[in-house]
Structure formats: structure tokens, C-alpha cells
Amino acid sequence: MTTAVVVFPGTNCEHDVVTAMTDLGGSARLVWHRKTDLDSYDSVVLPGGFAHGDALRTGAIARFSPIMEAVSRFADQGKPVVGICNGFQILCEAGLLPGALIANRDLSFICRYVDVEVTDTGTVLTNAAATGQRLRIPLNSYEGNWVDPTGEGRVVVKYTDDPNGSSERAAAVANDAGNVVGIMPHPERATDPLLGSTDGRAFLRSFLNSLVPA
């Protein structure tokens, strides 16, 4: 049950994701964006960072990386696909999640803990949490403001306050099947008590749970 953690040029949270998943008993390996198959993996994480330097729009160039076709197939097959921060932006650009991410309302980068509330537990990233559960995890983004012109996106985690202007205070959004989820704050930054919070475990545990064959 191995997770592919995709590395684009400019990605920078890949090692953190591997560390956090391994600490929780999972197994994760880095996969370069020019790879074209994910056959030996059971799930995918697109980690945070600045793929292609965020040139043009965040995620706009990364979505054309060769690996993304495999990620799409994965998503279609109902396998778990999670994008964190920049990974969320890439999934939106790739059309695997609805909406798009634009600059924060106050046009400034935000790196701090935020409180979020789980509103939908029917996804690969939230199944081990309880509806209404409040968690504290770090946000770290400039383009964290999710807009959804269709108004039909499925919001599964919400900020309890409104740090960045995101529609419906969305912190995480899922596809209809619940196997593709994008989350803006970083669960992997909140898994070790030494660093201040372990609330991110609820999300990563959900993800690991979803790998157990039914």
C-alpha cells in the first residue's frame, strides 16, 4: 500500500509529506513528474510548494506534466488522490476538482495556524474525522482563495474564520465520488507534538484508512 508523492520542479513539501505519512505507519515514495505511470502505487499525493515557480497561475503548467495523465486515470478509477496547497491548485487547474484558487483577499502570504471544521466525512481525507470536529493546522499560501463560479463544489472542510476570502470558507474541496480532495492548509505540518499540534493526523489517518482494500 504505497503512496506516490509527486515531485514537480519547484515542489518543496514532498519530504515533509513522506515524513508525516511514515510516522503514521504509511509507506510513501517520491515520484518525478516526468514519469508516466503509477502502476505500482495505490494512492497519490500532490504536495505543496511552487511547481514551476507559480509562473502564469499556480498549477497551470504542472497540470501538463506527463504524470498528470496517470493521476487523472487514478482519479477516474476511484483511487485516492489528494492535493495539499499547491497540489490543490494543480488539481483544480487539471479539472479534477471544481473551481480555481486566486490570490488571498488581503494580497498577502499567510503562514500561521488556522482553525478548521470538518463538514463532510465521506472522502478519502476526512473519513476518520467526525462531522463538526474542529482542528488546528497550519495554512501556508498566497493563492488560497478558492472561487467556484458554478456554486456546486463539494466543500468538506471549512475555516472557522475567514483568513483568505475563500468561497464558503472552503479549506478543502472534494469531487463527487470523494476520492479526489484538495486541501489548502497542511496536515503534514501538524503530526508531531514537538512542532505544536497533532491535529493533522486526523486527515492523514483518513487517507491511510482509505487505502485498506474494502
Place this chain on the structure above:
Amino acid sequence: MTEQPVHRLLGMTDGEYESVVGILDRPPMPAELAMYSVMWSEHCSYKSSRKHLGRFPTEAPWVVVGPGENAGVVDLGDGWLAALRIESHNHPSFVEPYQGAATGVGGILRDVFTMGARPIALWDQIRFGPLDNPKNRYLLNGVVGGIAGYGNAVGVPTVGGEIEFDPGYTGNPLVNVMCLGILKREQLVLGTAGTPGTMAVLLGKATGRDGIGGASVLASASFDEESGAKRPSVQVGDPFEEKKLIEACLELYEKGLVVGVQDLGAAGLSCATSEPAGRAGVGMEVDLDRVHTRESGMTAPELLMSESQERMMAFVAPERVDEVLAIADRWEIDSAVVGEVKAGGTLRISHQGDLVAELPAATLADNAPLYDRPAQRPDWLDEIQARPGPDLSSHDPADLLAKLLDDPAIGSSAWIYEQYDHMLFLNTVVGPGSDGSLLRVKGTDKGLGVSTDGNGRLCYLEPRIGGARLVYEAALNVAVAGARPMAVVDNLNFGNPEKPEVMWQFKESVEGISEACEALGIPVVGGNVSFYNETDGVDINPTPVVGLLGLADPMPQDPPRLSGAADGMELWLVGPAASGNLAGTAAQRLIDERPGGIPTGPDPEMAGDIIRLAADLAHFAPVLHDISDGGLAVAAAEIAIASGIGVVLDLPAEEIFSEDPHRFLVAFHHGSIDLPAYARKVGVCGGDQIVINGSSLRLDTAATTYREALPRRMR
């Protein structure tokens, strides 16, 4: 305008030009003149400061690489090393704050990963004029934006720093950045060209006309009304390119593919060819036509002087060159084999079939001019030191505390550090917003404590005491995070060295830093000098900045935090009794129009004991906080605000706002900790007020004032 000889336009004196003619035994060709002019600039050659920098203690058993290389390297034990370096980008940040600060970050990162280390954290030290001036707000905004824009995107967290305001920085802000990297011993790489036959491979960004003359013109001359004319030199940072370059270089080191590496900073290719060759005692043949360029028609001097960012020169054995090029290709960075190392010490550079330079490589660094500039104690200093301190008797302590919490240099810097990714890599155990940073070294029990400290006002009043106090303050800051001081880097920001008063301030500061390092038994492993920080003839306060690295082995598993105070805990002061001298304090800055007096000097012996004690206490005390800007009152208020609990202080009047050195506060439940006899109980935690000898301030008001001090001025 009268015709000037070219060497003068390039910032070279007639005497320096004559030396070049002497070395070559003929007049230099244009490309040669360009190379000497950048390499012999103040910024690259340290010609005014070198003599004094020799004063620093630089040796200790744990020093692996001392000053002189791109970064200092120390041994952390168990096969781990740390690389540390600090750098200034003052003048470029005034010209263009965002790009100036951004390229400063890019440059300091390269200094560290040149050594084979992975950069794991950055710290910024920034200084501006008062924020009621819109220009200063613009500069602060741009500088913080540039550090955030580059640091966040390159993927290295900025985990702390410091900020100071003083009218003297209005026309000359200071932007310093420090970077820490870690590496396994076998990955250490030096800036050497290796043996004859080694190939020089240029990696990274295409070369353009960026910052031509930047080193000699921007970093080494003063600002005046014409500085607008210097603007074409502005460089643009590209953190994405740097990120790829870091990963590619780290892979090269891991696979043992390079003999040596040199980054291209100020002086670009001139430096990256001559310095590694000089260090290895070899020569080199370089073909400029192979350099990948962004613009067409660049001349040889332009190619040699360009400061285009995000470039590295790797020295590679010929049979490994293909592997190196393949790795560069995989990381999607450009590369070119531009030269070959030759025996004999001559650097030969050709361009479009012509030999454009032929000179002894080592002379660019080794024969740089060395000035023993006159130094003289300023005659205005007596008058300033004789001024009486502020009179606090007519001030209510709680009122004064409220005003201090509203000082943007004392109030929370969250507005700054929340724009920085300060958590990446999952190492930040104690992050910004307390004293020193504490970073874990994953896979070991070790932690690294780091603090950077500067104080222009103290150094203005008495540079030797000021310099020494910076070291003690930084040492105590890392100690309260559980680390023992290990090594120092310094960044010496001063005015015009051609003025004897400035040279004296410089010399005295170096002396103070050196004495304190000797007393603590820690070496200086690197640094940087920035002179000519003056505007229209007025020099900045002498502003040395110290960056100190400490080792916590083992690292406290539950280190003290400002937020650790609880109802009923006692607050104790550890350190000498306050002298009552308020020279150079925040209280003085609030009350008196101008600083005056002589700041309290350190007690080196006691300081050592106190620093050791703090590092021990950090393994079990819930709260430790050193006393600095704003004195005990502010330190106690910071604990109260962070912990969300009031505090009642009862203490002698001269203790309240004293900033006497090497003193700290510790909070704990009665009887849980034994302290030495000189420690005194100064208060108790509880309630919803901060009470100082009966006068009180509501905790929620204090918290709002503290949080808003900076952001409200930036709106």
C-alpha cells in the same frame, strides 16, 4: 562632464590602477580592468576592513571551515556539520526593495549550498527609518515582500529575524539575511578548482547584463542625489531557478561528482574563475563564447562582470562531465562547459577568438589592496556619553509599558513572520515570536539554537560595549531555547570608512565582539562587511549584527515557551541586580529626544554562568525569557500576553525598564526549581492585569497594543 579615465569610472583609484599595471607589467586590457575593478571593490576585497577582521577569534576544535570560504562550517557530532553565513543587501534594497531583498536571500542561500549543505533555514535582520514616513513603509513592505517572495518559493523557511527603526536608516535601510545549512561530513565541498584537467561547468541561469558594476558601484559607494542614475544595475531574482539549482547541486554532491564549487555572486564570472583557481594554485582557460546568455551582443567585460543570479560554477573531473550535464538536464537547468583548469596559475580568457585576459589568477584575490585607514574616536562622543539618562520618576510604569508595547520594534513581529513560511521541513520546534529559534536535526537527538541580534543605538553610544552585548544577548537567546553557544557569524554595517570616526566605531565594535566571543569560548566562522551606509554625508549608527549558532544535544523534548505560564506560577529574575543605568534603552528612546550615556557593560564571567544555567533550565522550566528591549516590564508582559494570564510584579524601580545585559526571567510553580542565590522572585502569574508595583494595565489592552503596534502603522 570632464573625461574620466575608465578605471575611475569603474570605482578604482589611480594607485590601484598602478598596481594592476605593476602586476601585468603592461596596461590592462578592458576585460582585465573590469575583473580587477570588481574583485578589488570594497565589497569583494574587504580592503578597508581586512586588517581589523584579523582580530576575531576563529579557532575551536569544532570548527571545520573558518572565515574565508563561502560559509563557516562547524561539527555537530555524529557525522553532522552545520554551515552558516550572513550577508547584507542594503544598497540594492534601497534602490528596489522587493528585488533587492529577494536577491539577497538568493545570494546567501548559494553561499551555503556551495559548501555541500542543504539550506534549512533563513533569518532576516532589517532596519528602517520611522514608519510615519510613507517611504519607509514602502521600503518595509517591499523588503518583507521580497524575502517572502523568494524564500517561500525557493522552499527554505525563514524562521526568525529582527527589526529596528531609527531615523538614520531612512535614506539607507539595512537588509541582512542569514542562512543555516546542514550536511553530512562526507558531503563537504570547497571552492577549489582542483588539479589541471578539471573542467569548469557553469550551471543555472543564462547570463545577462544584470547588475553590471553592481559590486563596485552599488555596494561600495555611497548614495547621493545621483543614485537614481545607478538604477540600470537592478537584478531580478528567480527563486524557481534557484530551487532547481539547489536540488541539482545537492545531487551532484551526493554522487560525489564535483571537485569543488563556487557560487557566482558579486563579481560573477570574474570571481568564480579566479578565486577557485587561486585557492588551488592553478590556472584556467575560459571560453566566454560557451557561456549561455540571455541577451545578445554582450562584451567580454560585461560577461565577466555580470551579476546575473542563480548561477554556480562546478569543477568536475573530465570523465564525470557527462553525468553532471545529465543531472543538470534532469533538473531542467541550463549548463555549459566553459573552461579547463591548467597548471601554472595563469587565467586565460578568450572571447570571439581573441584573448581578452591573461593574468595570474591568484592576484585578483591575493593582491587586492589593503588599507589601514585612520581611526579616531569621534570628538562628539564625550558630550553624548555625558548626557544624563531619562528621568522615569514622573512616569507611571504601566503607562510607560503600554507605550513600549506600542513601539513597532518591540510589539509583535507577526505581521512580518506570518508572511514567511517558517514551518517547512518540519524542523521548527521554537519559531519566530520568542527568543532564539530552535530547530531539530531529524534523525538525531540534536537541536540547533539560533539567534541574530543587532542594536545600532547601543553601538552608537559605545561601540565596544555594544558589540560585546550583542554576543551575550544572542548567546542567552539560544540558551533559553536549550542550546549552548557554538559559533558566531557577523555582519558589520557601517558608514563611510574613509572617515576616521567610522573606522574607529568599526574597530571598537570588532574588539567588543571579539572579547565577548573569547570570554564565551566561541569562534567567529564567517561574516560580511557593508561600508558606505550613508546618505548625503550622514552615516548610519554603527550596526554590527551577530548571528549565533548553538547546539542542544540532546534537545529539550518540551522546550520552554513564552506561552507556558499558568495561574499561580512565580516569576523569578536570574542575573545581576539592575544598575539603574538606562543609557541606550527603549525607555530612553521613548522619553529623551536623543540617546545618551554609556550603556551598562557586560560581566563576562557571570554572563558565562548565566548562559549555562539557562541552557540547563531549558530542559524543565516551562517559561524562560531573556530580558532585552523594554526591560523586565516588557519581558514579563510578553509572557503574560502569550500565556493569556496576568502578572503582578513587585520590584525595585530601577529594575522595571533596565536592559542590563545577561538577565532572564523564569516562571515555574513554587518549589519546582532551585535557583542560585542571586536569583530573585519578582512576581506571580494570575488575574487579568499586568500590575507593576501597584500600577496596572489590562491584559487584553496590552495584548491588542502589542499585536497592533506594527500592522496598524502599515495600514
Place this chain on the structure above:
Amino acid sequence: MKIRVEVTRRPEIADPQGTTIKRALHDLGHTDVTEVRVNKVFHLEVEGGSDTEIRDKVEEMCRQLLANPVLEDFEIELVP
């Protein structure tokens, strides 16, 4: 051939940059500015092909990459 592509954010979508700049202009005393929108313009240099061919190519680039259809429209202009 030189081509100019302007990518505009759809009016119904928030434009934090425009909003912030408008506020900043008001703070500077330019209170007669009632609206600010910020767009991106690409100046491309494309080789070969007839005008129509080039326009088609650039349209494809826009649909693929230069504009995000969720947020943006685009306008192509061949610069003589």
C-alpha cells in the same frame, strides 16, 4: 509575427488585486477612481504560418495554458 493576448478575469469573479489597488489609490487621494481591474497581457513572438494559422495556434495556446476557462476570457490581436 508579434501577437498580443489579453487575458481578462470574468467580471463576476473577485479581483483582490484590483480591489487592493483601488483602496491604495484612494488612500493616496485619488478618490475619483471608481473601478480598477487588473489583467495580464502576453506579448508573443511566433514564427511561420499565415495570419489565420498563427491566430489558430495562439487560440489553442490560450485554451490550453494561457487562460483558465473557469476564471478568464482572452482576446488575441496580431500586431502588424
Place this chain on the structure above:
Amino acid sequence: MKIRVEVTRRPEIADPQGTTIKRALHDLGHTDVTEVRVNKVFHLEVEGGSDTEIRDKVEEMCRQLLANPVLEDFEIELVP
């Protein structure tokens, strides 16, 4: 009155974003694109005043805020 301001980075100053976009277009097969520069365009709505007055005002805004004189030039166009 509607005003269009285009802010261009000076040609001698590096444009990393343009370079990255060009590389991406090449990767997508558009290898006939030889140059990409990215500019910002502001669409302003300004009330009151004659054409000259408005142009002067906008020029001041550009110098103060919209363009960075160290890196950028600007061009103002009144849209009829």
C-alpha cells in the same frame, strides 16, 4: 472615463516568468514561439475632468503606485 494602462518590464530586465511560460509552451509542442513577455494591464474608471486632466492624474498614479520606475515603463491610453 475608462483608461487603460499597460505596464511593461524594461526589455533589459530579466523576466523569469516569461521564460518559464515559453518553456512550457515549447513542452506543449508550440516550439515556434520564440519570445514571451508578460505585462500587467490596469483598466481604470476615473470620474470628472478633461482628457488632459485625467491623463495627468493617471500619470501620477502610475509613478506613485501602478508602475515601479526602477523596473518598468508604462503607457496610458484613454478609451473613448
